[in-house]
Amino acid sequence: MAQITLSKLAHSYLPQPKGPGDYALKEMDHVWQDGGAYALLGASGCGKTTLLNIISGLVRPSHGRVLFGDRDVTDAPTAERNIAQVFQFPVVYDTMTVRDNLAFPLRNRGMEAGVISQRVQSIAQMIGMTDVLDRKARGLTADAKQKISLGRGMVRQDVNAILFDEPLTVIDPQMKWELRTQLKSLHREFGHTMIYVTHDQTEALTFADKVVVMHEGRVVQMGTPEELFETPAHTFVGYFIGSPGMNLLDAQIDGSHAVLPDGTVPLGAAYPVLQGRTQIGIRPEFVTLGAEGLPYAVTRVEDVGRHRIVRGSIAGKPVNAILDEGATIPADPKASFQPNKINVYADDWRIAPQGGAV
Amino acid sequence: MDKTQNNRAWFMVLPVLIVVAFSAVIPLMTVVNYSVQDTFGNNEFFWAGLDWFDDTIHSERMHDSLFRQAIFSAIILAIEVPLGIFIALNMPKRGFWSSLCLVLMALPLLIPFNVVGTIWQIFGRVDIGLLGHTLAALGIDYNYTNDPLDAWITVIVMDVWHWTSLVALLAYAGLQSIPQAYYQAAKIDQASRWSVFRYIELPKMAGVLMIAILLRFMDSFMIYTEPFVVTGGGPGNSTTFLSVDLAKMATGQFDLGPAAAYSILYYLVILLVSWAFYTVMTNLDRAEGGK
Structure with missing residues (x-):
C-alpha cells in the first residue's frame, strides 16, 4: 500500500496538443x-x-x-x-x-x-x-x-x-x-x-x-x-452536488453586501474588491420564503416526500428553495438567504471572505 | 396462457415451399430418379432398385476416394484453422495497416477456382513455373505430375493459400468484438499471453471458429476444380477426391445410375459429418455454459 x-x-490523447482544449486532463498536483x-x-x-x-x-x-x-x-x-x-x-x-x-x-x-x-x-x-x-x-x-x-x-x-x-x-x-x-x-x-x-x-x-x-x-x-x-x-461543484444544485445569481459584491437588480442581500462576511464575473451561490436548503427579502415568483412546487422543492425565479433568474413539509408559501412570497451560507464566486471560483463574520 | 391454434397459418409457408421445390427438391429428385434406374441407351430406362447404392457402398473405388477425401479435409483443417487464428492474432487492430491487411487477405478469396488451379498448375511446373523451377534449381526433386507426395503437397499448399484467409478473417472479426476492458483486466490480473488467448480470445472466437471449421470442412470435402486443373486427379488416382471421381464417372464414363447413387451417398456423408460436428460443438458449448 x-x-x-x-x-x-x-x-492529451493528441500527439501535438495545441490549446488547453486538446487536453483530456489539465495539469494537476495531488496527493492521495x-x-x-x-x-x-x-x-x-x-x-x-x-x-x-x-x-x-x-x-x-x-x-x-x-x-x-x-x-x-x-x-x-x-x-x-x-x-x-x-x-x-x-x-x-x-x-x-x-x-x-x-x-x-x-x-x-x-x-x-x-x-x-x-x-x-x-x-x-x-x-x-x-x-x-x-x-x-x-x-x-x-x-x-x-x-x-x-x-x-x-x-x-x-x-x-x-x-x-x-x-x-x-x-x-x-x-x-x-x-x-x-x-x-x-x-x-x-x-x-x-x-x-x-x-x-x-x-x-x-x-x-x-x-x-x-x-x-x-x-x-x-x-x-x-x-x-x-x-x-x-x-460547478455547487451546481453538481445537491439536489437541486446550488442557486447562482449574478451580483455586485460591495464589502459585506451583494447588490442584485432587485435589492441588496447581506453576506456573512466582508469580501475584497473582485474582478471578473461575480456571483453569489446559495443552496436551496438555505433559502427561506417569507414576508421579507427579494420578490420571488413561484413557477412550480414539487412534493418529494419529506420536503417540497419550490422552483421559481428572482428577477428572471431561476432560484430553487427547499421547504419543510408543513411550511406554507405566502401569497406574495419574498426570498431571503441565510447570510453565513452564501458563497461568493469570481469567474466561477470561490472567494474566501476577509477575516471573520461581520 | 391459451393460444389460439389456426393451422391455416401454414399456407403462409406455401410460397417458400414452392420456390424451394423448384430450386432444390425437383433437381435433386432427378438425381434420385437416375439412381434407381438403369439404361442401355436410346433413352430407355428400367427400374434397378437399390442396386447402384449397393454397388457404390461396396465399391473399392468409392472407399479409396472417400479415404483420400477425409485425409485431405483433415490435413487442410489442421493447417488452416491454427494458421488462420495465428494470422488474425497478429494482424493490426486498427488504422491504415489493418485495412490494407484485410484487403490483401481477401484477395485469394476473390479469385475464381479454376484460375487458382491454373495459377498453381503453372507455378509448380518444373520447366517454366517459378516454384517448380526454383525447387529444381535448389536440387530438390519436385514434380507434381509423377510424384504422388509432391502432388498432395501442391494441392494442400494451394488450398491453404486459397482459403486460410477465410478462417483468418472470421477469427479477426471475432477478435475485434472483444471489448478493450478484457485485455485491461487481464493485464491487471497479470495474465500471461497464453492465458489471454486461452481464456479471453479463444472463448470469444469460438462461435465464428465453429462456422469457419464447418465452412472449410464442407468446402474442402466438395473440392473439385483446383485439383482437377492442377493434377487432374493424378498421378494415377492419388489425388482423385470424391467429386473428381464422381465427375469422371458421370461425365467421363456417362454412368448416370451409379454416379447418381454415388452423389446421393456423397451428399449424405457431408450432411452426416456436418450435423455430427455441429451437434457436438453446440453440446460442448452448452456444457460449458454451466447448468
Missing part, C-alpha cells in the same frame, strides 16, 4: 493518502476514466509523473503496479468457474493453493456467491458477473490501491446499496486505498471520505462531502 502522488500530471476512500465525481467525459487509467497504468500520461509512495511508476506497466481495477461492465472469464475466476489473479502471481482457496472462500462469502462457486461464469446474470469482477478486484490483499470505474452501473438499485455498504466495510477492515469513479453524487458522497470533483479535465475540488456541500470551491 502506498500514497499516490500525481505530480504536474496532464494528459494511503488508505483513503476517494470518489472521483464528475459528468461524463470530464476525464475521470482517463485519470483512473493513468493511475492503473493502462494509459501513460503525456505530461507529469505518477508516484506510488516514493517510487516513480509513470513508466511502469500495469502488472508491476500491483493495483486492482473493476470496470464499468462485468469482465469475467466466461469459460472458467466462479472459483477459478476469483483465483485467477492469485494463481498468476504464483501463490500457494492453500492460501488461494482460503482467500477465494472468504471473498465468495463477502459477495454472497459461495453456492455458485463451481458454476461456469458464462451462465450468470450481469449483476452476478459484476460481483465476480468486484470479488476479483478485492481478492489480493497486498494491492496498492483498488480502482473502481463506475462498477455499479449494471447492478439493481437494491443490490447497489448493499454492495456499496460492503465495499465501505471492506475499506474499514483492510484499509486499502480505494478510488471510486462515478457520476452519481449519492454514490460518491456515501462511499468516500474524500470526494474529488472533476470538471472539464480539471480537479475543481477535493474535499469531504460536508465541505462540498457547505463551501463548493467552484460553481
Whole structure:
C-alpha cells in the first residue's frame, strides 16, 4: 500500500496538443493518502476514466509523473503496479468457474493453493456467491458477473490501491446499496486505498471520505462531502452536488453586501474588491420564503416526500428553495438567504471572505 | 396462457415451399430418379432398385476416394484453422495497416477456382513455373505430375493459400468484438499471453471458429476444380477426391445410375459429418455454459 502522488500530471490523447482544449486532463498536483476512500465525481467525459487509467497504468500520461509512495511508476506497466481495477461492465472469464475466476489473479502471481482457496472462500462469502462457486461464469446474470469482477478486484490483499470505474452501473438499485455498504466495510477492515469513479453524487458522497470533483479535465475540488456541500470551491461543484444544485445569481459584491437588480442581500462576511464575473451561490436548503427579502415568483412546487422543492425565479433568474413539509408559501412570497451560507464566486471560483463574520 | 391454434397459418409457408421445390427438391429428385434406374441407351430406362447404392457402398473405388477425401479435409483443417487464428492474432487492430491487411487477405478469396488451379498448375511446373523451377534449381526433386507426395503437397499448399484467409478473417472479426476492458483486466490480473488467448480470445472466437471449421470442412470435402486443373486427379488416382471421381464417372464414363447413387451417398456423408460436428460443438458449448 502506498500514497499516490500525481505530480504536474496532464494528459492529451493528441500527439501535438495545441490549446488547453486538446487536453483530456489539465495539469494537476495531488496527493492521495494511503488508505483513503476517494470518489472521483464528475459528468461524463470530464476525464475521470482517463485519470483512473493513468493511475492503473493502462494509459501513460503525456505530461507529469505518477508516484506510488516514493517510487516513480509513470513508466511502469500495469502488472508491476500491483493495483486492482473493476470496470464499468462485468469482465469475467466466461469459460472458467466462479472459483477459478476469483483465483485467477492469485494463481498468476504464483501463490500457494492453500492460501488461494482460503482467500477465494472468504471473498465468495463477502459477495454472497459461495453456492455458485463451481458454476461456469458464462451462465450468470450481469449483476452476478459484476460481483465476480468486484470479488476479483478485492481478492489480493497486498494491492496498492483498488480502482473502481463506475462498477455499479449494471447492478439493481437494491443490490447497489448493499454492495456499496460492503465495499465501505471492506475499506474499514483492510484499509486499502480505494478510488471510486462515478457520476452519481449519492454514490460518491456515501462511499468516500474524500470526494474529488472533476470538471472539464480539471480537479475543481477535493474535499469531504460536508465541505462540498457547505463551501463548493467552484460553481460547478455547487451546481453538481445537491439536489437541486446550488442557486447562482449574478451580483455586485460591495464589502459585506451583494447588490442584485432587485435589492441588496447581506453576506456573512466582508469580501475584497473582485474582478471578473461575480456571483453569489446559495443552496436551496438555505433559502427561506417569507414576508421579507427579494420578490420571488413561484413557477412550480414539487412534493418529494419529506420536503417540497419550490422552483421559481428572482428577477428572471431561476432560484430553487427547499421547504419543510408543513411550511406554507405566502401569497406574495419574498426570498431571503441565510447570510453565513452564501458563497461568493469570481469567474466561477470561490472567494474566501476577509477575516471573520461581520 | 391459451393460444389460439389456426393451422391455416401454414399456407403462409406455401410460397417458400414452392420456390424451394423448384430450386432444390425437383433437381435433386432427378438425381434420385437416375439412381434407381438403369439404361442401355436410346433413352430407355428400367427400374434397378437399390442396386447402384449397393454397388457404390461396396465399391473399392468409392472407399479409396472417400479415404483420400477425409485425409485431405483433415490435413487442410489442421493447417488452416491454427494458421488462420495465428494470422488474425497478429494482424493490426486498427488504422491504415489493418485495412490494407484485410484487403490483401481477401484477395485469394476473390479469385475464381479454376484460375487458382491454373495459377498453381503453372507455378509448380518444373520447366517454366517459378516454384517448380526454383525447387529444381535448389536440387530438390519436385514434380507434381509423377510424384504422388509432391502432388498432395501442391494441392494442400494451394488450398491453404486459397482459403486460410477465410478462417483468418472470421477469427479477426471475432477478435475485434472483444471489448478493450478484457485485455485491461487481464493485464491487471497479470495474465500471461497464453492465458489471454486461452481464456479471453479463444472463448470469444469460438462461435465464428465453429462456422469457419464447418465452412472449410464442407468446402474442402466438395473440392473439385483446383485439383482437377492442377493434377487432374493424378498421378494415377492419388489425388482423385470424391467429386473428381464422381465427375469422371458421370461425365467421363456417362454412368448416370451409379454416379447418381454415388452423389446421393456423397451428399449424405457431408450432411452426416456436418450435423455430427455441429451437434457436438453446440453440446460442448452448452456444457460449458454451466447448468
